[in-house]
Amino acid sequence: MEPAQAGQVVVIGSGLIGRSWAMVFAGGGFRVKLYDVVQQQITTALEYISKEMKELEKSGMLKGTLSAEKQFSLISGCTDLKTAVEGAMFIQECTPEKLELKKKIFGQLDLIVNNDVILSSSTSTLLPTKLFTGLKHVKQCIVAHPVNPPYYVPLVELVPHPETEPSTVDKTHALMKKIGQSPVRLIKEIDGFVLNRLQYAVISEAWRLVGEGVISPADLDLVMSDGLGMRYAFIGPLETMHLNAEGMTNYCERYREGMIHVLNTFGPVPDFSGEIEQQISQAMSEKTPADPEHLNARRAGRDECLMGLAKLKKQMKSN
Template sequence: AKREKVGIIGSGLIGRSWSMLFAAADYDVCLYDIDEKQLSGAVQDIQKQLALLDKQGLLRGQLSADQQFKNISTTSDLSQCVENADYIQECVPERIELKTAVYSRIDPIIKDTCILASSASALLPSKLAANIQHKNRFIVVHPTNPPFYAPLVELVPSPWADSDIVPTTKSIMEKIRQVPVILKKEIDGFVLNRIQYAIFKESWRLIKDGVISVEGLDKVMSAGLGRRYAFMGPIETAYLNADGMYSYAERYAEMIQGIMATFREPDQFGGETLDQIQAEMEQLVPMDTLQERRKWRDRRLAALAQLQKKL
């Protein structure tokens, strides 16, 4: 059978990851960027990253790193990237005017059956797709960084999406071994960031109110909640902590609602609390060691992905 073509628009951090994920599943990937230097940098980086994944035993699919690399071609011509593509993943910066300008240019060229996906982190599909002819083919496919180690993708279809868009996108994501979740309607922040910011909001409060240090707060996550959340969510956690949801509600609803009633409106993200948090963080991770610390984080993410693969 003819290999399906995927057009990737934008060769930054996210465009590179998508290219590798599709190449691993043997798609014919065509990567485009407006900036030729970015594009050639991306090619070198992808080759390096594939070699690293190979070394870590985390390469996806059956193909060698070299074969995967050969599945990716680049172009400095946007039409060439998208024409005859079955799936397009747009990865340009998170600015509505940039993204919509790209869509207007490709709108007359793309196949009527193609799926037009955006990597947008926060922009809503109803805004992004409002003025394009192919609004019925549009969906936000929001990856989690770094996609090879955190496979979640949030699928948020445009309100005008054809009925095949969600199931087809879901099966494509499964084919490249990402983990898709479907949002039944759009909402600011989608789901991952809403939950992330709910945690951030309460963390901020607890530090501001002098309940706990930054170091302590981070341990609550890394040594506590995060341990469970690496393989199950808050709902299953509750379900297992009692004998199902009814028993959980019977035992804990009153206590939980009492605590929830003490939550307050978000605090100003600034001022003295910001100074305090920055100062405490600098004690833990000095600013001139950020690069080292990022490498430490990435090694742990890789180790966790290796462990998950074995489970």
């Protein structure tokens, strides 16, 4: 991580994801302009960031080498887009997931940016060809999709438009590394990118298993949190195959037929509604009632666990 004055970035939209990005960039020593159309949102975001940074510093989990006070002083709010982007080397858009709104914002940026700044979107679902086609600065455009909460879960999926310059991808990759995130490159765009495709594959089989009466919703979740998830926090599914036999070739020799047999018993895509939805919803609400108070408390608990895991991973890497 770098000391202050590493450069200036702009975060567009100061909601859940924008706040996190602002903190991550400031942790890397970057000056951050936090732009929003709603002044009150910026004020609330800055209050939140200041409090979070102090708490992170106390718990030893503040990113980077600068103090919380110094990092916070690197972030300033702005409600004028032209002023916000002046002198910026990277712009991270974090507005609501609405295609027309995002297209409008990138259209506005296209008119005011120079030929060097990188224009990046946090979108979880919108493909680069939908967002960036036709822009004069399309070569400088990329999706950098974070995972919530980005402060503890470092993965960022980089998804280029077919006309994105390779140097835009390389520079974004280097920047993400510099601020302590873990970027992966998608070579081409695909619906759901990679993280959500994997996530949906798991969700849909989970749904079918509960729906077919094989397991209860609570036990299904335990299979992941106390089973698969334990190793997936450290090694991915492909390396798991490699290690669970005498290498990948041996794994395929041993388990190919069995895997294909089981995979052929997977059912169709669920409709995520009706009786099974009610059953799963009821089971989830028994543990965490679906009101803001309980959900927020459980989210805070989740973030504390993720913070502990991030700490552990950091310790293990430095050993």
